[in-house]
Amino acid sequence: MTLAEASAVSELGPGVYRGEVHDGWDIGGNANGGYLIAIAARAMLLATDRDDPVTVTSHYLRPGRPGPVDIAVEVVKEGKRFSTARATMTAADGTPILTVLGTFGSVPGPGDDAGPTFLDGRPPDLPDPDQCLRRADRARTEGPPQSFAERLGVSLHPEDARFEEGGRSGRAEIRGWFELLDDEPIDTVALLLATDAFPPTVFNIDIPVAWVPTVELTTHVRGRPAPGPLACRFATRFVQNGFLEEESEVWDRAGRLVAQSRQLALLPRA
């Protein structure tokens, strides 16, 4: 099942869309947050009749479980270049799972870049994807994907994957590649998923933590990606008072910055 299929929505009525949280896009029973955002963004793109998310902020309300979800979308402003909309996703029993505020429009693809440019940064240093460590259920070697990690092609810089063996790099950083399976093209909605598809940066520093629930995640889409895997870097600079921020930069194969994100997350005691 492609991401496009797994995140598809249909219109139920004016401003109401139906999607489905598919089985297997979860981590320990809870649907990946970026996957939920992708479903909501598809509904918001239909409601606004726009091509791409430009900036999308989501607040996670409750865990998403497999099953149908409804997305109620309200277009707050339709402008010439952009439309702004808000949406709330609810489970079949009416429980709100996710609430989203976004502005939608069209972002330039490879070859369309224009205007004054100032870049104080570059793609992360990464070995080729086959030299990185693929996130997957290592116990299984055949059969269709069964877990979130197997639904995506996420592979980590070996230095940043030490936490998987009980080690730590000492830097609150995770670098790696993001791809979709079977050469599915990465559209701008998939970028929203990419910015929430990697393990927490704090697994690589000396802070006892088992999981890091996201309160809020904002992604800026800065370009439509060129074909090929995306080079991603996630970093955290400030952990205090039970909160941390985690930022990402996402670069395409042509060396273009295609997304940036920042999230505010909680640090529960391990």
Place this chain on the structure above:
Amino acid sequence: MTLAEASAVSELGPGVYRGEVHDGWDIGGNANGGYLIAIAARAMLLATDRDDPVTVTSHYLRPGRPGPVDIAVEVVKEGKRFSTARATMTAADGTPILTVLGTFGSVPGPGDDAGPTFLDGRPPDLPDPDQCLRRADRARTEGPPQSFAERLGVSLHPEDARFEEGGRSGRAEIRGWFELLDDEPIDTVALLLATDAFPPTVFNIDIPVAWVPTVELTTHVRGRPAPGPLACRFATRFVQNGFLEEESEVWDRAGRLVAQSRQLALLPRA
């Protein structure tokens, strides 16, 4: 007039609040965006019965002009620690000006800091406030404040204020102090204003630009400030395709990180 007075709201009915965009909190006739957010946040705090904004995202829809505004607030989730709400501010003629999504709760004040801490950063290097350049209408030397710059105590690092004389530092960075007038205490709502109260970072690099309209601004409140001026640093790393991001860090007099922000803004041709 204090910021608390200028951003006050009263309840008109269930979920509807009335505020006023006061004269003189504008730049060239348009109310400062952070000031509008402060008004909306006061309404959202009343609706959620919480102490502090924790993370607030605003999308600017149309310029705000002096006059009454209504803020319609919907509480999306009331949790144990946090409440999540969304709000839209409209002018007297019903025009939507601002739409906001936020999570509210209580953030620790000085002396209440707790939990594991990891800080990869520190307050910006700043001369004392009286060695920095105060933003104000320099033509006037007496009388009450007349402009947005005079309503606040914003003073810039001399190196980063060169654009005021037609020069540039060459770095897309603005460092400075933020205070309120007459020793008004800086609460967590004022932090939302602080993250949108400084001149654009791109004034300091070689990109022709007259103004930088914000599409979206997200502020994370990381602590309640200790008394005294706030040391602020704004920076931009990526200008491309007519968009740029601008980030801030806001530190209190005790050296605590009290807010972080990131905005997505447009780069219109000068």
